[in-house]
Amino acid sequence: MQIYADNAATTKMSNAAIEAMTDCMRNWYGNPSSLYTIGQKAKEKLEEARREIADIINASPREIIFTSGGSEADNQALLTAAINGKRKGKTHIISSAFEHHAVLHTLNKLEKNGFEVTLLPVHENGIVRLDELEKAIREDTCLVTIMTANNEIGTIQPIGEIGDICRRRGVVFHTDAVQAVGHLPIDVKAENIDMLSASAHKFHGPKGVGFLYARKGIILQNLIEGGAQERGKRAGTENLPGIMAMVAALKEATSAMEKNNKHMAKIRDHIIRGLSEIPHSALNGDAERRLSGNINFSFEGIEGESILMLLDQKGISASSGSACTSGALDPSHVLLSIGRIHDVAHGSLRLSIGEDATKEEADYIIESVKEVVAHLRSFSPVWRDLTEGKKEFILK
DSSP, X not given: OOEEOBTTXXXXXXXXXXXXXXXXXXXXXSOTTOOSHHHHHHHHHHHHHHHHHHHHHTOOGGGEEEESSHHXXXXXHHHHHHHHHHTTTOOEEEEETTOOHHHHHHHHHHHTTTOEEEEEOOTTTTOOOHHHHHHHOOTTEEEEEOOSBOTTTOBBOOHHHHHHHHHHHTOEEEEEXXXXXXXXXXXXXXXXXXXXXXXXXXXXXXXXXXXXXXXXXXXXXXSSOSXXXXXGTSOXXXXXXXXXXXXXXXXXXXXXXXXXXXXXXXXXXXXXXXHTTSTTEEEOSOSSSBOTTEEEEEETTSOHHHHHHHHHHTTEEOBSSOXXXXXXOSOOHHHHHTTOOHHHHHTEEEEEOOTTOOHHHHHHHHHHHHHHHHHHHHTOHHHHHHHTTSSOOSOO
16 A cells, blocks of 8 residues: 655645646746737736635735745745834744754844844644733744644644734744644734735645735745846746646645545544554644644654654555655754654654545554554654653653
8 A cells, every 4th residue: 555644745636737837838838027919818817826825814915926936925025024124123033842943043143143033932732822812922023933733743723813922922823734734724914913824836836936925015035036027026037837737736635624624524533543552652742723634643752753664564655754854864854843852853753644644544543553653663662762761751
């Protein structure tokens, strides 16, 4: 049996997205910046796509900038808020300890350039506390950036409440919604979101394309200089085939969102119950406020990469965390941020199922993980020390 359970890393392109992309390549191949008919027809398609994206998140078309993906959108949003804030004497930024590295590394860069960054704790359940956010906001705070849903443990933040606080305190609010768009309802106006990042390959669109929502009135700072594309805010000929495929995928995902989430949550909870039977294991992140397809477990006494290799031999594609850091030897910063110690964080598994997941596949995953964990523990010196009482169990 072959099971793909790493949808948080990337999703398979949908047939609708593939068809939209190939149709564009065949029929709308002109450069949208060209003045002749073929180019202007491509321009019409580009603006139609912009309107459709805007409608889905309740924005204006002029508030949508097409990008190469979530990382570019995150970078542009953070640098925009920082530069605009500095002009007003505001150089303090608030984020959380378990953001994606596209945000954290950009914040590190800003710190080296004179900005002060406060990283809020996310506590054991992986959720930011609103009272701590409110207390952290200062007169010189120029930006709050909190991800909508975590890419590793799937926890969903109270974005509407965070937006309310930021709007009331006059602070720009950006959310990395890469894991959320297409999977959770998004209303940028109702949730008081000033900027939002999204990436197509997380909702069955192609890699290499995404978008940044920036509320009217926010003066975007350019990352890429060149031509006048995207109202002069993102130079480079637009990736129209990718954009058309992204729109097709997003329309399909949002139209079936409620049905898909209900189905995935049922499968997710079945897997969680099964894996919870493994002694000295623990679910990472809040059990309720999490993405419908996310399961993240720590197993004491073993090492995560060994789990992945053995599961791969059984036909199961999974991960131990973010695909962006899969080559790193350090334990996940996300798991450390929720209080997992290094040894426990190293023995973790992320399963992110899709809309087509079945009960049969879930049972096979449970059976396989149980077998792999038992096998790895059978020759683990750490597990031997734990069972012999030389070390104390952390996960009871």
